Amino acid sequence: MNVVELSQVKKSYDQFVAVDDLSFNIEQGAVFGLLGPNGAGKTSTIRMMIGITAPDTGQINVFGRPFERKSLQRIGYLPEERGLYKKMKVLDQLVFLGELHGMNPAAAKQKAMEWCERLEIAEKLQSKVEELSKGMQQKIQFIAALLHDPDFVIMDEPFVGLDPVNASLLKDVLLNLKKQGKTILFSTHRMDQVEKLCDSICLISRGRSVLQGNLKQVKARYGKNNVQIEYDGNGDFLEHSQLIGSYNNYGNYVEVRLAPGADPQQLLRMVAERSRVSKFELMEPSLEEIFIDVVGKNDA
Amino acid sequence: MRNVWLIARREYLERVRTRSFMVMTVLIPVLMAGLMIGPGLLADRISHRAKHLVVVASGEATGEAIRDQMLDAQQLSRDTAEQARRSSFKKAAIPPELTIDVDTDTTNAHKAELTKKVATKELDGIIWAPEDALASRNITLITRDVSSFIENAEIQQSLNQSLSRQALSNKGLNAQEIQDVFRPVRLDVQDAAGKGAANPQIVFIVSLVMAMILYMSVLLYGINVMRAVLDEKTSRIMEVMLSVAKPKEMMAGKILGVGSVGLTQIAIWAAVTLAYIVPSAAAMGGQIKSVLSPSLLVYFAVFYLLGYALYSTLYAAIGSMVNSEQEAQQLQFIVVLPLVAAVGVMITAAQFPNSAVAIWFSMIPLTSPLVMFMRIAVQTPPMWQIALSIVLLAGTIYALVLLCGRIYRVGVLMYGKRPTLPEILKWLKYA
Numbered sequence: 001m002n003v004v005e006l007s008q009v010k011k012s013y014d015q016f017v018a019v020d021d022l023s024f025n026i027e028q029g030a031v032f033g034l035l036g037p038n039g040a041g042k043t044s045t046i047r048m049m050i051g052i053t054a055p056d057t058g059q060i061n062v063f064g065r066p067f068e069r070k071s072l073q074r075i076g077y078l079p080e081e082r083g084l085y086k087k088m089k090v091l092d093q094l095v096f097l098g099e100l101h102g103m104n105p106a107a108a109k110q111k112a113m114e115w116c117e118r119l120e121i122a123e124k125l126q127s128k129v130e131e132l133s134k135g136m137q138q139k140i141q142f143i144a145a146l147l148h149d150p151d152f153v154i155m156d157e158p159f160v161g162l163d164p165v166n167a168s169l170l171k172d173v174l175l176n177l178k179k180q181g182k183t184i185l186f187s188t189h190r191m192d193q194v195e196k197l198c199d200s201i202c203l204i205s206r207g208r209s210v211l212q213g214n215l216k217q218v219k220a221r222y223g224k225n226n227v228q229i230e231y232d233g234n235g236d237f238l239e240h241s242q243l244i245g246s247y248n249n250y251g252n253y254v255e256v257r258l259a260p261g262a263d264p265q266q267l268l269r270m271v272a273e274r275s276r277v278s279k280f281e282l283m284e285p286s287l288e289e290i291f292i293d294v295v296g297k298n299d300a
Numbered sequence: 301m302r303n304v305w306l307i308a309r310r311e312y313l314e315r316v317r318t319r320s321f322m323v324m325t326v327l328i329p330v331l332m333a334g335l336m337i338g339p340g341l342l343a344d345r346i347s348h349r350a351k352h353l354v355v356v357a358s359g360e361a362t363g364e365a366i367r368d369q370m371l372d373a374q375q376l377s378r379d380t381a382e383q384a385r386r387s388s389f390k391k392a393a394i395p396p397e398l399t400i401d402v403d404t405d406t407t408n409a410h411k412a413e414l415t416k417k418v419a420t421k422e423l424d425g426i427i428w429a430p431e432d433a434l435a436s437r438n439i440t441l442i443t444r445d446v447s448s449f450i451e452n453a454e455i456q457q458s459l460n461q462s463l464s465r466q467a468l469s470n471k472g473l474n475a476q477e478i479q480d481v482f483r484p485v486r487l488d489v490q491d492a493a494g495k496g497a498a499n500p501q502i503v504f505i506v507s508l509v510m511a512m513i514l515y516m517s518v519l520l521y522g523i524n525v526m527r528a529v530l531d532e533k534t535s536r537i538m539e540v541m542l543s544v545a546k547p548k549e550m551m552a553g554k555i556l557g558v559g560s561v562g563l564t565q566i567a568i569w570a571a572v573t574l575a576y577i578v579p580s581a582a583a584m585g586g587q588i589k590s591v592l593s594p595s596l597l598v599y600f601a602v603f604y605l606l607g608y609a610l611y612s613t614l615y616a617a618i619g620s621m622v623n624s625e626q627e628a629q630q631l632q633f634i635v636v637l638p639l640v641a642a643v644g645v646m647i648t649a650a651q652f653p654n655s656a657v658a659i660w661f662s663m664i665p666l667t668s669p670l671v672m673f674m675r676i677a678v679q680t681p682p683m684w685q686i687a688l689s690i691v692l693l694a695g696t697i698y699a700l701v702l703l704c705g706r707i708y709r710v711g712v713l714m715y716g717k718r719p720t721l722p723e724i725l726k727w728l729k730y731a
């Protein structure tokens with residue numbers, strides 16, 4: 001069953017088309033990545049899924065039915081624009097948001113305390129939000145989205161501004177949710193961050209879907225035509241070789257995308273002739289590269 | 301509906317718990333009381349010193365008659381003030397004690413000598429009333445305090461009376477007959493329905509105080525609604541809220557929550573006033589009570605609620621349109637202007653409740669909450685006018701809620717530059 005189904009959804013603000021003929025499905029229990037650069041239409045799409053705005057045309061089904069407000073009690077949403085009532089105490093705030101999601105106050109309080117325990121901020125339950133560090137506020141926000149045990153969790157740029165320790169803490173929580181069979185939607189422009197988490201993706205650019213499907217299949221389609229090379233010596237070969245389609249020089253190493261039909265062994269021999277190779281690895285392309293590739297083609 | 305209730309409850313509890321709410325609740329009555337009592341205390345200090353006057357007349361008897369009349373008048377006004385002090389929270393100034401000497405030396409040399417004494421503060425005043433001055437009815441008062449016109453008027457009245465008494469006595473009337481001639485008249489004012497009018501001064505003061513509280517509360521809590529909306533926008537919690545509640549519910553919750561805070565505050569003030577001040581000030585308090593009829597309190601609540609609903613809706617729309625307090629300031633005047641106009645007309649309405657200006661402005665919805673309340677407080681207008689005013693007001697509120705609800709819905713999600721008027725008009729068309 002699909003938790004979310006978008007078909008031919010279109011939304012424009014005045015002249016600006018934010019979402020254009022977008023269709024995708026999110027299967028139950030899947031971790032779905034809605035990926036694209038800033039301004040691609042990710043947040044607009046999410047807002048339509050949860051009824052903040054309505055699509056101009058097209059159909060959106062949530063939990064198998066056209067959107068209805070009752071569904072919101074089964075959805076947890078962490079918006080990109082984080083915000084809490086600054087003067088309110090953490091516990092009061094969580095209970096308030098829990099009640100808005102249909103919980104009774106006692107259960108909301110109980111859950112809030114459990115979550116704060118788990119995310120190591122239990123001692124801040126009686127503090128005002130404005131007294132907390134930014135990282136702690138993020139955790140509270142995170143809890144607010146999950147307090148009512150939603151079946152479908154929407155995370156808009158969840159890892160922005162988190163230190164590695166907290167990011168990994170939250171990642172564990174999310175993986176745990178996945179194990180429980182919850183459906184998770186990630187929306188981000190940092191594709192490297194969710195690449196490891198997602199089952200399937202939809203890449204969007206300028207409101208249109210440019211690539212979607214199961215992540216493994218998408219990658220397989222692109223094949224292992226990427227090479228990561230670490231070397232000492234002359235890097236001239238990057239500019240001249242017929243074997244190289246394009247490359248990214250990261251300083252410590254180079255990522256090379258092979259020209260169509262090129263043989264990686266040939267490239268290895270050529271590089272070895274000119275410099276000392278310490279690493280030469282054939283890899284799948286990263287999502288980011290696939291994205292740049294697809295968008296580049298579309299623009300051309 | 302549950303969401304509206306939850307949002308209103310949060311708004312209410314968070315506000316009532318703040319220190320500023322408690323400070324305002326205590327401070328405003330203290331300030332008001334200070335405004336009423338302060339000048340009295342001040343006046344007390346100014347005029348409490350005993351005064352020493354000299355009456356210079358050609359004959360001992362004439363001088364004594366003037367002196368006795370002045371002392372009697374002074375005693376009467378001191379007694380009245382004394383009584384007022386005991387019975388009212390307003391501290392009336394007590395007129396000074398008087399010592400009056402009678403002098404029969406009417407030479408110019410003596411006049412110059414006495415005048416010098418006034419200059420050196422040995423004396424406070426000379427009443428120069430020799431035979432010729434009395435004949436021409438042109439008496440001179442020499443004093444340092446030439447501009448103290450109330451005192452001067454009192455002295456003038458005393459002189460008048462004493463001369464009249466003397467004249468009557470010369471015509472052969474006895475003391476009792478003269479007393480009867482001067483017995484003061486009491487004026488009872490009644491309206492056409494035969495109802496006795498309350499003391500107009502007290503009606504005016506009480507109505508004005510209530511209307512000012514009405515004005516302040518509507519303005520204060522309207523602004524609070526705007527702040528609350530703005531706060532949700534700047535703290536970016538708006539998006540979280542929108543993912544569970546409709547903009548309509550949020551707006552309604554805010555307006556109800558903040559409005560209840562206002563009602564709570566007014567209720568506290570009213571309770572304190574009725575419980576403490578009124579019984580302790582028996583005489584004036586009784587009069588206030590007669591002005592503060594239950595029906596007037598009901599009208600107060602009705603017009604507070606309607607006025608607040610009207611202005612808070614406007615304020616909510618403004619809050620949703622802007623991104624910062626500064627931008628909000630710029631737009632606020634649109635809302636404050638009619639309120640200020642209402643206060644201006646309200647004062648006219650207090651004096652001339654049936655003037656055309658008062659009637660018109662008590663019908664126009666933006667000013668009617670204040671002006672109509674004032675008219676009701678001063679002199680209850682015909683029922684149909686009150687009803688029409690309320691109906692117009694309620695209709696306008698309904699239309700504004702629909703209109704501002706649309707602005708609100710789009711506005712809360714708009715960040716960045718302040719929208720222009722054409723843009724706002726476009727928002728109204730969004731489905």
